[in-house]
Amino acid sequence: MTPNGAVIFGLVVVAASVAAASPLGFAVVAALVLAFAIAGGGRKAATALLWSAGIVAPLALFMGLVWVVIVGRAPAEIAAGVEGSRIAAAAYVAVICARLFIIAFVVQAAFQHFAGATPLRFVRGLTVPLTVKKLLVLTLSLIETLLQAVDRARTALIVSGTITRQFSLRNLRHGWILIQTVWLTVITIAIGRTRDKWPTEGTLTLLDNALSAPAGRRFAAADLIWITLAVAALASALGLR
Amino acid sequence: MAAHELIVGPNFSGRSALLMRRLRERTPGASFYIGPYAEAALSGLSSTVADEIEIYGTNTAQDRSGFQLLDRIARDRPTFDVLDLKSFADRKPPTLSGGEQVLLALHCFSISTFRAIGIDTALEQLDPDNRALALLYLTFCEDQDALLIDNRLDHLDDWSRIDASEVDHRFACDLAAAVAPIAPRAAPAIAIEGLSFHYPGGWDVFADTSFMLAPGKAHRLTGANGTGKTTLMKLLAGVLRPSAGAITLDGAPYEPWTSGNRLFALATQNPDHQWCGATLAEDLTRRCAALAHHKELQAPTSEQLSTLATLFGIASRDQHLYELPLAARKRLSWLWPLTGTMPWIMLDEPTVGQDRATCEALARAIDTMCARGYGVIFITHDDDFADMIAHEQLLIAQGTISS
Numbered sequence: 001m002t003p004n005g006a007v008i009f010g011l012v013v014v015a016a017s018v019a020a021a022s023p024l025g026f027a028v029v030a031a032l033v034l035a036f037a038i039a040g041g042g043r044k045a046a047t048a049l050l051w052s053a054g055i056v057a058p059l060a061l062f063m064g065l066v067w068v069v070i071v072g073r074a075p076a077e078i079a080a081g082v083e084g085s086r087i088a089a090a091a092y093v094a095v096i097c098a099r100l101f102i103i104a105f106v107v108q109a110a111f112q113h114f115a116g117a118t119p120l121r122f123v124r125g126l127t128v129p130l131t132v133k134k135l136l137v138l139t140l141s142l143i144e145t146l147l148q149a150v151d152r153a154r155t156a157l158i159v160s161g162t163i164t165r166q167f168s169l170r171n172l173r174h175g176w177i178l179i180q181t182v183w184l185t186v187i188t189i190a191i192g193r194t195r196d197k198w199p200t201e202g203t204l205t206l207l208d209n210a211l212s213a214p215a216g217r218r219f220a221a222a223d224l225i226w227i228t229l230a231v232a233a234l235a236s237a238l239g240l241r
Numbered sequence: 242m243a244a245h246e247l248i249v250g251p252n253f254s255g256r257s258a259l260l261m262r263r264l265r266e267r268t269p270g271a272s273f274y275i276g277p278y279a280e281a282a283l284s285g286l287s288s289t290v291a292d293e294i295e296i297y298g299t300n301t302a303q304d305r306s307g308f309q310l311l312d313r314i315a316r317d318r319p320t321f322d323v324l325d326l327k328s329f330a331d332r333k334p335p336t337l338s339g340g341e342q343v344l345l346a347l348h349c350f351s352i353s354t355f356r357a358i359g360i361d362t363a364l365e366q367l368d369p370d371n372r373a374l375a376l377l378y379l380t381f382c383e384d385q386d387a388l389l390i391d392n393r394l395d396h397l398d399d400w401s402r403i404d405a406s407e408v409d410h411r412f413a414c415d416l417a418a419a420v421a422p423i424a425p426r427a428a429p430a431i432a433i434e435g436l437s438f439h440y441p442g443g444w445d446v447f448a449d450t451s452f453m454l455a456p457g458k459a460h461r462l463t464g465a466n467g468t469g470k471t472t473l474m475k476l477l478a479g480v481l482r483p484s485a486g487a488i489t490l491d492g493a494p495y496e497p498w499t500s501g502n503r504l505f506a507l508a509t510q511n512p513d514h515q516w517c518g519a520t521l522a523e524d525l526t527r528r529c530a531a532l533a534h535h536k537e538l539q540a541p542t543s544e545q546l547s548t549l550a551t552l553f554g555i556a557s558r559d560q561h562l563y564e565l566p567l568a569a570r571k572r573l574s575w576l577w578p579l580t581g582t583m584p585w586i587m588l589d590e591p592t593v594g595q596d597r598a599t600c601e602a603l604a605r606a607i608d609t610m611c612a613r614g615y616g617v618i619f620i621t622h623d624d625d626f627a628d629m630i631a632h633e634q635l636l637i638a639q640g641t642i643s644s
Contacts, residue, residue, distance in 0.1 A: 120292035141286050148335045156515045159478045159507045160577075161531030165498040170534070177517070177527065184519055188563050192280040196261070201355070202270020203284050203296075210299040 001040070002216070003125035005223025006110045009036070012230035017102040020237035026098045028240070032233045033106045036226060041112030048108035055104045060097040067093050125215045133211045134204075149185035153178055244386045245379070247397050250405030251596040252568040253412055256390050257361050259405055263388055264359040272386075273355040275346045275363045277567055277594050278511040282346040282363060283334045290337070290345060291330040297349035321351035321378050323371055336440075339366045339510050339590070340466030340622075347375055357386035362594045364391055366510070368465045368622050392596050393623060412554035412569040416602040419552045419579050420609045422545075428456035428584035428616040429490040429504075431477075436486035436642075438469075438476060446472050448640035449485070456584070459607055459617040459630050464637035470620045471510060473637065474587050477618075478505045503535040506583035510590040510620075512567075512574035521550060521573070522558035528577055541580045549576055568594050579606060585616040592623045604629035 001009075016029045037045035067074070073084025074092040114122055123136045157163045157178055163171045197203060246263070248256045264272040275282045287293035324344045329337070337345060343363045350358050364375055379387045380399055389400070396402055431454040438447045446469040454460055462470045475481045477488070479497025488495045490504065497504065509515040518524040529540040541549075550558050553576050554569060562570060571594050578586035588607075592600045600623070607617050607630050621627055636643050 118292045118295070119288040120295055137286055140288055144288055144333065144335070145285065151335075152514050155475065155480050155509075156517055158480045159502055159505070159509075159515060160517045160528045161502050161534065162517055162527050164501040165479055165482060168501075170501070180519075181517065184516075184563075185513070188513060189280050189285070191563075192276075193285045196276055196281050197274055197284070200261070200264055200270075200272050200274040200359070201284075203286065205270055206284070206296050206299070207286055210296045213299050 001113050001222045001226070002218065002220050003114070003122050004127050004218055005220060005227065006113060007126065009223070009226045009230050010106050010110055012227060012234055013106045014103055016230065016234040016237045017099045019234060019241070020099070021095065021241045025237040025240040026095075026102070028236045029102055029233050030098075030105070032229055033102055033109055035229075037105065037109035037112060039113075040109055041115070044112055045109065048105060048112060051108055052101050052104035056097050056101045059100065060093065063093045063096065064090070120210060121215075124211050124213060127218050130208060130211060134207060137207060137211065145186055145189055146182070149182045149189060150178075152185050153181035157181060243382060243384055245382075245397070245400040246386075246388045246403050247394060247400045248388065248390045248403045248405055249395055251408055252594075252599065253409040253566065254405040254407060255409075256405045257567075259403070260359050260361055260388050260390055264357060267357055267386075271355065272357040272359060273346075273350040273353060275343060275350075275358070275360045277362045278513070279335060279339065279342050281361070282342045284349075287334060289330065290326065290332050290334055293334050293345065294326065294349060294352065298352040319351065319378075321347045321375070323374055324348060338467045338471060340368060340371065343367060344371060344375075344466065347378070351378070356384065357388070358382075359388040361390045362392060364389070365393060365593045365623070366466075366590060369624070371466055372622065392592070392594065392600075393625070412566065412572070414554045414572050414599070414602075415552045416575075416579070416599075416606040417609075419549055419576075420581075420606045423579075423581035423610065423613055423615075425613040426581065426584055427614050430455055431495075431504075431585070431616070432489045432492075433642075434487050434489075436476070436483055438472065438481065438483045438486075445640050447476075447483070447486075447642070450641040452635060452642045452644070454585075454616060454618065455633075456616040457611055457614050459611050459619065459632035461627050461630075461632045461634050462618060462620045462637060463634055468637045469640075470637055471589055473642070474505075474507060474589055474618065474620070477587070478502050478507050501531075501534060503538060504583060505585045505587050506578035506580075507587045508574040508578050508589065508591055510593065512570040513563075515574055516562050519561055519563075520558070521555060521560050521562060524562065525558065525577070528582075532582070538582060541582060545580070549580060571595060572599065575603070575606075579610070581610070581613075581615065585618070586610065588617070588619040590620055590622070592621055592626045600626045601629060 013029065013033060017026070020026045020029055034045065037048050041048065067089040068086050072086050072089060074088040076092075077084030077088055119140055120137065123133050126133060154163070157174070158165055162174050162177055248260055250256050264274060284293060284296055287296055324341060326348070334342065334345065343366055346363070358379070364372055367375060376397070379389065380397065433454070434451045436447050436450050437445065439445045462473060464470055472481065476483055477497070479502045482498040495504070507515065516524050517527040525546050532538045532540045547558060553573055555573065562573070565573065575588070575591065578588065591603060595603070604626060607619065611617055611631070633644060
């Protein structure tokens with residue numbers, strides 16, 4: 001599969017999950033994504049499934065607490081001014097969480113299709129303007145810098161005794177120090193790069209060259225098959241509303 | 242003929258500024274730069290080692306018809322291939338050790354089209370074998386200019402020497418006076434049994450290894466770049482949790498990854514990896530506040546900390562840490578360990594970026610701490626520095642630690 005095909009497939013699946021409103025509609029879209037995940041990762045599809053459930057579960061719990069337990073009716077019922085029911089509220093939460101689950105799942109599944117490719121090669125393979133590619137790489141760079149800063153800040157605060165590696169009340173009290181330290185670290189990393197390394201080397205020009213290198217086919221036969229199936233799922237979701 | 246220049250001088254003599262100026266006198270964007278630490282060694286644009294190599298190895302101006310990276314490189318110049326790039330390809334560059342990052346940066350330079358390289362003390366992080374290879378490579382780069390700052394070199398054959406001699410004395414430090422008032426202390430003996438550790442998805446860094454750390458002595462951790470020296474320090478400080486094994490202090494169980502660190506004061510390899518605040522005052526206040534959880538530890542007084550800050554060349558504790566020169570921050574990273582608050586101190590590559598006079602003073606300070614009963618663990622590839630300290634050597638190799 002090509003990066004272009006994966007992105008289009010993903011976008012159509014997202015549209016299908018937003019369009020789906022009935023259990024059968026969600027089942028059709030979820031089955032398609034599951035097939036996509038198995039095709040790309042084999043047994044690792046189970047890992048993608050678990051990860052996606054893990055991402056959505058806290059939100060489901062929170063939304064259930066708010067809408068089902070506390071509010072007790074769905075937003076549409078509130079807007080209509082009717083008494084409503086907890087069942088309707090639960091259905092509302094279920095629809096939102098199902099959509100998010102499918103979105104998270106399709107992203108995980110797409111990653112598995114490109115497990116052998118590097119992020120740079122994936123971005124280079126996209127048929128988008130160079131500026132967009134550069135923006136994607138810089139965004140990934142910022143995310144990596146944030147992760148690096150979190151690791152550095154955690155190390156500093158654990159060694160100093162301010163927080164512990166394991167969950168503790170101390171960590172709750174001093175969480176704001178961790179946030180401050182992470183922020184400071186990100187800024188200093190970025191300043192160091194943009195003051196010394198990047199201007200000396202013209203690093204961003206190097207990036208332009210790397211992203212402009214030949215990237216292979218824009219689409220493959222597999223792309224067309226999966227995109228067609230995704231469009232069919234979208235149509236099913238719309239028809240089953 | 243390429244110019245190879247060694248910039249020599251003490252700390253705060255303007256060496257780094259001179260190196261940067263000479264690099265930028267060339268066409269902008271024509272020089273490769275390896276600074277003292279990771280943020281100035283790697284591009285920061287790549288999520289994997291493979292991508293880092295690809296960013297530097299691509300040149301579409303030369304070849305748009307194909308993309309045979311290694312073939313093109315072989316035609317232009319020899320590559321610097323010390324790292325096992327295949328096994329490192331999927332790793333995130335910041336997860337490499339400091340020395341491995343320098344080796345990766347050198348490899349990237351060797352596959353690039355840059356005609357000049359500037360290295361600011363980064364080679365000091367390499368183990369002796371890798372350091373010798375790096376110097377050899379740079380010396381025999383016929384078509385590329387090289388500028389180097391290295392505190393362990395006064396001269397190099399076939400290199401010209403540039404002296405930087407106008408010293409800024411604002412950050413002068415007096416380590417002897419800093420450790421003079423430290424009272425004797427009975428640090429606990431540390432026993433590590435059956436230690437095992439591996440990073441998620443990685444290889445075994447330590448596999449069922451056991452060793453002892455006696456107080457009143459200095460222990461030097463040695464081993465090739467990437468063997469786990471810094472990882473061991475992180476395990477002992479509770480930053481990482483071992484997959485197996487136990488640590489005892491005078492026979493009593495000690496699990497810093499659960500209970501918090503109450504034993505070690507650590508000066509990290511990159512000093513910016515240890516700050517707990519934006520200013521020195523904020524950093525020290527938080528460290529002292531953390532001691533409230535451990536009644537057996539006595540925090541230094543405000544007066545003591547102010548005196549120490551002055552001895553480390555810092556006029557005010559309200560000094561913003563990141564406004565200091567890197568060499569000053571490196572020295573400041575020793576302040577907390579040398580307060581004598583924690584019974585054991587760990588110094589990770591303390592001499593990187595430090596001139597000989599400062600290294601000698603630090604060696605004497607370490608000897609003083611040991612003589613007063615403290616335990617010291619240090620990592621250094623600088624054999625001259627290590628020889629100034631009476632120490633026991635612990636070699637880390639193939640997952641084990643041996644005397």
